[in-house]
Amino acid sequence: MRLLVVNPNTTASMTAKIAAAARDAGSAGTEIIAVNPRVGPAAIEGYVDGALAVPGLLEEIGAGEAAGVDGHVIACFDDTGLDAARALARAPVIGIGEAAYHVASLVAGRFSVVTTLSRSVPIIEENLVRFGLAARCARVRASEVAVLDLEKPGTAARERVAAEIAEAIRHDRADAIVLGCAGMADLAASFAARFGLPVIEGVAAAVKLAEAVVGLRLATSKTGAWATPVRRANAARFAVESGADLS
């Protein structure tokens, strides 16, 4: 099967890291197509980045649908644009945050999330409520590592994430850790070994859930909130050309 993995930000090194994690997780017959929008925020840190990333993300999802991919993964832990992507697609769409919470709840009674900046904490908390898994999450913790610092070798980013995991184990009664950023995809295995409990990373989790749903021959239900968008006679082509620097 062919899975489209969209990194909704425009940082190519992160797309490459996500692609590697997705391919590592994918089964033998799974082809991973990893892309990012041409334009948009370089990282998704908060609501404005998230909102500005969605049109480009939808463009990629639309292109994937046209190309006949079997499933889509949105590789931002905030699950940015997930509902809109589902409305646009017929193939299943899985968000990496969502995937990580579902998988964590299958192997641990309680988990804590360790993410990047504190401004992402409320976004993740809302998603947990919406997906129904808030009661399984002990706490969402910020390591105060900027997303793009995870891309830079030689920073203290990795150890700051590790320090926050240690805090979660000590104080949260957490039985597993969920890494709260696509840019942490390469850290899960070593942290699991180091801390001796399940460490779940969303890109791999989403690839496996996408394989599962595609394998079940299920498609996104086209009634309700995810119905195919209304096609209007006067549908204006979407374009924001202003160049306004909102990020």
Next chain:
Amino acid sequence: MRLLVVNPNTTASMTAKIAAAARDAGSAGTEIIAVNPRVGPAAIEGYVDGALAVPGLLEEIGAGEAAGVDGHVIACFDDTGLDAARALARAPVIGIGEAAYHVASLVAGRFSVVTTLSRSVPIIEENLVRFGLAARCARVRASEVAVLDLEKPGTAARERVAAEIAEAIRHDRADAIVLGCAGMADLAASFAARFGLPVIEGVAAAVKLAEAVVGLRLATSKTGAWATPVRRANAARFAVESGADLS
């Protein structure tokens, strides 16, 4: 005070109707500046329309901030882009759905919402959960009237909305009705008289709440989820020029 009222869709007749409702509700010293984005969906019916409307909406909010308005109103009942707008603005931002729920809860123990298409029902239900007022809402009902049909004289739109209000009164134990679309802004007074219970319309409610919050000299808190967006060295100017027709 000057309030920017943004209709996040691009239908000018609807912006005019919203402007009229806002001016009717505004106090003597309140100046209403009603705008809509230059490009974007002609109506917001579901998640894709909502997502595609946000960049244009944020551009207007950003312009309003630059012009020093005292407060912002987002005139889409789905409260599209509300969090992103709050992150972008320092002045208070009020969504019309949010405003209607808060006001309804002050005059009625239980209310029902009557909106346009059934695809909007889950979006409104999620918002009610997020704003905390779900327990006060008896039911969200769809009249199956398309947003733009509310703009066309001579259609049955108005009577279909009325019929759904009658159902809500008969079956939901509702003590008030919330009209679930900015395009219904001109219907509240006559329905209130006809049905003999409070009928709350969001544009007027949001203008009054914006006046209240501005009058209290309060601004959006800049910690937490609504912190000012991160300004990155490599911040790419946002532009989607593809012209892909996603709506």
Next chain:
Amino acid sequence: MRLLVVNPNTTASMTAKIAAAARDAGSAGTEIIAVNPRVGPAAIEGYVDGALAVPGLLEEIGAGEAAGVDGHVIACFDDTGLDAARALARAPVIGIGEAAYHVASLVAGRFSVVTTLSRSVPIIEENLVRFGLAARCARVRASEVAVLDLEKPGTAARERVAAEIAEAIRHDRADAIVLGCAGMADLAASFAARFGLPVIEGVAAAVKLAEAVVGLRLATSKTGAWATPVRRANAARFAVESGADLS
């Protein structure tokens, strides 16, 4: 418009402070009529004070209705007697606790409440659940300052409240502070300046919400729980003349 602001306790200095805050918040055309019951508890600290204050409060609300006021404010942060007052009145009735929570939720993702004695904490927590805004409240904190100590110059009351605000900012991830007593009405502005985040005080918030609801020409819905009280053939005039000292 004319707003009746009822301090449900009998401490005149507190009524004067409340009147000042209400007038400071009121718009140009708003006349504030501030009263307190002739008899009843001198302060409302817990359930018994609250219960004993309600008959006198209702008497004032009834007098206000008879005098044709446009709206009522109940100036006790516990929102004592709010439901009964709404059942008695046709004009809108706003509680100051309720008003503060609604306003706080419009400018901050999360807020903490700082109130007087710890016995009031569960009452406030219950109200937050009832109004639907519990999920937005990080924590309700007691400063252990007695209500009437806020009336005495030269006490450490003010600084103890400030110290608790500092704790809320440090530990609760609060983006705004709600002051949890009508007797703190004069402290909001200086604390906002001192701590650099929104500090919401209920008297001002309730006056603005009352203006908003009256401005929307809305009245309390007379179906459901707030229906006009049943008038019985044998309705005994209410009087507790026993002089039992329950407070």
Next chain:
Amino acid sequence: MRLLVVNPNTTASMTAKIAAAARDAGSAGTEIIAVNPRVGPAAIEGYVDGALAVPGLLEEIGAGEAAGVDGHVIACFDDTGLDAARALARAPVIGIGEAAYHVASLVAGRFSVVTTLSRSVPIIEENLVRFGLAARCARVRASEVAVLDLEKPGTAARERVAAEIAEAIRHDRADAIVLGCAGMADLAASFAARFGLPVIEGVAAAVKLAEAVVGLRLATSKTGAWATPVRRANAARFAVESGADLS
């Protein structure tokens, strides 16, 4: 043991009926002292009646404490004044609504409540949330029988309650019925026989729970919300002498 059973309304025939139900439920060694306030509403139908009944109720509770009773029962299904009574008393205080919900949850997975007027439905629903048993309640139904009509022989009151029970069994998936008014205390046994499922009546339930709690030598905790009321230097004797007819 001696239990004070307070009917918070002033209708003596109802107090007599409550006393009979309480004595029928009480164990051999239990003495029932059934009283009602001297002044106050003749029936409790809605928030205003409830609020006006509380001072008289508290006077009776205070007298019972002074007389050294072992426990108190508040015989109004709305559990009017329960928190204030607990703050005033050292002996346990049990509300009949509360008691009925707890007992029902021990013998049935789901129950429906059948009460008098629809204005009482939201009050009961709120109590169910506060006591934590809302999830066990399928539905609160109004029979639209006025409280005092239950006192009049020859009315259709009894059959209207029965008709509503039949509806609850047919539509609510209810495994038990809770009778939602102290004035229905004499109906439980015959309805249980007629409908073939547990029918719980609050007066009997509360007497048994009071016996249980007293038997466990437990008293109301005097920390938190139910702490002994603050005794103020300037504590005004409580008296509402106005004779204002608010009911």
Next chain:
Amino acid sequence: MRLLVVNPNTTASMTAKIAAAARDAGSAGTEIIAVNPRVGPAAIEGYVDGALAVPGLLEEIGAGEAAGVDGHVIACFDDTGLDAARALARAPVIGIGEAAYHVASLVAGRFSVVTTLSRSVPIIEENLVRFGLAARCARVRASEVAVLDLEKPGTAARERVAAEIAEAIRHDRADAIVLGCAGMADLAASFAARFGLPVIEGVAAAVKLAEAVVGLRLATSKTGAWATPVRRANAARFAVESGADLS
């Protein structure tokens, strides 16, 4: 009345302690029949012990029903097998955890539970959610005392439980303590005296609630989840003879 009190583990000294607590709590006319299964886990510490204890527990409940007892108590704080026992029995069945939560909520606004091992904490937390009383529970605390250590004189078990109670009072804003193990049945009175707040122990609480429900002539509703088990033509006699040591 005759009450069957089943200790679902096979430790006779614990059954004896439970019997003593039950008899101490029972009223004059109450006969306590205390039993434990012949085979099964020696203590219930976690889900596997709980599951393996249920068949033996049900055998005792079935024997009690056959012998015509008036009510059943399940004397494990995890309320192991409570639903299955209710489906099997016609007489009321009360769990000691459940009983303790209900009783605690009648005398305290908030309580904390102090149990044995941390692996029992999530089980108790789930039960609190199911019984609806989670909102009244401040925190479930583990003393890390093994169940059977409570049976051994001279250990530090008692003082470790006391130390955890002290923590609960200091940090949880708890107005009462619930002892979270049947093996703590002999500790409640001395802890209540020592700490000066209500200390609730489940065996006594369950005996009193069973007396109450039996006294009300109520039986377990036989519709819904607790309907009498389906009797199948091919019903195989239940026997696990493997001797597999799963504990």
Next chain:
Amino acid sequence: MRLLVVNPNTTASMTAKIAAAARDAGSAGTEIIAVNPRVGPAAIEGYVDGALAVPGLLEEIGAGEAAGVDGHVIACFDDTGLDAARALARAPVIGIGEAAYHVASLVAGRFSVVTTLSRSVPIIEENLVRFGLAARCARVRASEVAVLDLEKPGTAARERVAAEIAEAIRHDRADAIVLGCAGMADLAASFAARFGLPVIEGVAAAVKLAEAVVGLRLATSKTGAWATPVRRANAARFAVESGADLS
């Protein structure tokens, strides 16, 4: 990988049907080992069947662990014994009810469950609450088809399930259907075609989720509620030899 699929009842034809569904769903490299306990209930219809099935189920899980399987599936829609199995196993354990809810939530905003007997409805509703997905479930419906009737050719069982699906689509605003019994595993594909929306069956869903979790190299967390059972010095071998016919 090798997955152990345990049908916890003793009906061999149902085990065969489950095995076929599991093999149909399994990927190329997945070996399905389908078993059922030697003794226990022939079907799981309610709490007693569920409780009596668990020791036999755990014996199979224990044998699977000893044989080194990579994952376990519990093929009863009530998710009987799921927590105990997780405590016993190191390999991941997936329940088919749980799996169906998670998968349904990935392709549909709202789903309804159609199960067998009404006595299973509360069990399923509780599970939905525990797994956090209750808010996504519109309604749990009973078709009143006995489990074993699904095994008999020529009955009306299939059409009664279909009729209930039609009701769910008409009345529940459901965007997908979850089939609520392992014995319906062969019906999903034809119902999906017939009704034109996603129909999720738990056996296939659980096999795919087990493959996903095993593929992620995750094991059940051994802290918290699912810690390895306590091994006691006096651990009695578990055996219920009584032959008491409790089913």
